Amino acid sequence: MSRNKAGGEVIFVGAGPGDPELITLKGARALERADRVIYAGSLVNPELLRMCRPGTPCHDSASLTLEEVLSLMVEGTKHGEMIVRLHTGDPSMYGAIKEQFDYLEQHSILYSVVPGVSSVFAAAATVKREFTLPDISQTLILTRLAGRTPVPEREALAQLAKHQTSMAIFLSVQDMGSVVEALLEGGYSSSTPIAVVAKASWPDEEVLFGTLETIVAKVKAAGIRKQAQILVGDFLDPTGGYARSKLYDPSFTHEYRQGTDT
Numbered sequence: 001m002s003r004n005k006a007g008g009e010v011i012f013v014g015a016g017p018g019d020p021e022l023i024t025l026k027g028a029r030a031l032e033r034a035d036r037v038i039y040a041g042s043l044v045n046p047e048l049l050r051m052c053r054p055g056t057p058c059h060d061s062a063s064l065t066l067e068e069v070l071s072l073m074v075e076g077t078k079h080g081e082m083i084v085r086l087h088t089g090d091p092s093m094y095g096a097i098k099e100q101f102d103y104l105e106q107h108s109i110l111y112s113v114v115p116g117v118s119s120v121f122a123a124a125a126t127v128k129r130e131f132t133l134p135d136i137s138q139t140l141i142l143t144r145l146a147g148r149t150p151v152p153e154r155e156a157l158a159q160l161a162k163h164q165t166s167m168a169i170f171l172s173v174q175d176m177g178s179v180v181e182a183l184l185e186g187g188y189s190s191s192t193p194i195a196v197v198a199k200a201s202w203p204d205e206e207v208l209f210g211t212l213e214t215i216v217a218k219v220k221a222a223g224i225r226k227q228a229q230i231l232v233g234d235f236l237d238p239t240g241g242y243a244r245s246k247l248y249d250p251s252f253t254h255e256y257r258q259g260t261d262t
Contacts, residue, residue, distance in 0.1 A: 016089065018205075019045070030114060035076065035081035038059045119201075134242055140165070144171045176219045194211060
């Protein structure tokens with residue numbers, strides 16, 4: 001794609017899950033160099049904006065339409081500005097970025113993407129769990145309930161639950177009852193462990209552990225209605241045990257080590 005004549009560009013930066021130290025070095029450097037920042041409202045920690053040079057215009061996109069965001073990008077790049085579009089977590093997950101990319105390409109505006117730490121991985125770090133335990137699960141499904149944004153029928157939560165693998169469910173805690181109903185319909189037992197991590201990595205982070213039988217009441221009692229990851233699967237509490245990883249097994253041979261006989 002050709003650069004626009006004025007030389008401006010847009011850099012989409014993943015802000016990370018909340019903790020300002022979880023932005024990447026590349027993302028932080030982009031903020032330090034930015035001539036203008038368009039950030040995703042309350043989802044982005046305002047501490048990150050302190051990385052910008054004093055006086056840098058910072059626009060909260062929470063109340064803006066797509067057209068208004070794009071207008072700011074066009075206005076800035078026409079004057080040769082380097083604009084940071086600061087998205088929460090990693091932009092590729094529920095970031096509504098494709099429609100922005102398409103417009104920038106149509107108008108020959110240079111853009112690039114800096115990935116970020118998703119809240120799903122911040123949540124796993126908070127609960128100190130591994131999604132991919134040998135003999136338990138080697139697959140992680142990232143999904144959400146249908147809401148105002150529909151979900152294809154083949155991706156309905158009950159359909160995905162049939163795989164009985166590790167799952168992380170975004171943007172759905174406000175309807176926890178429907179989440180549990182779909183998981184049970186898909187085949188998870190009522191004793192399946194589940195965790196809800198609200199505002200992972202923020203100072204007011206909150207964690208709830210339970211089972212599919214108990215979690216709805218716990219979420220209701222805690223008053224959690226948004227900004228939460230729902231983690232479900234036996235990886236949370238592998239009561240039957242799990243296999244040791246082959247990678248560090250002394251009997252396992254690979255490119256960098258000759259295994260020993262047992």
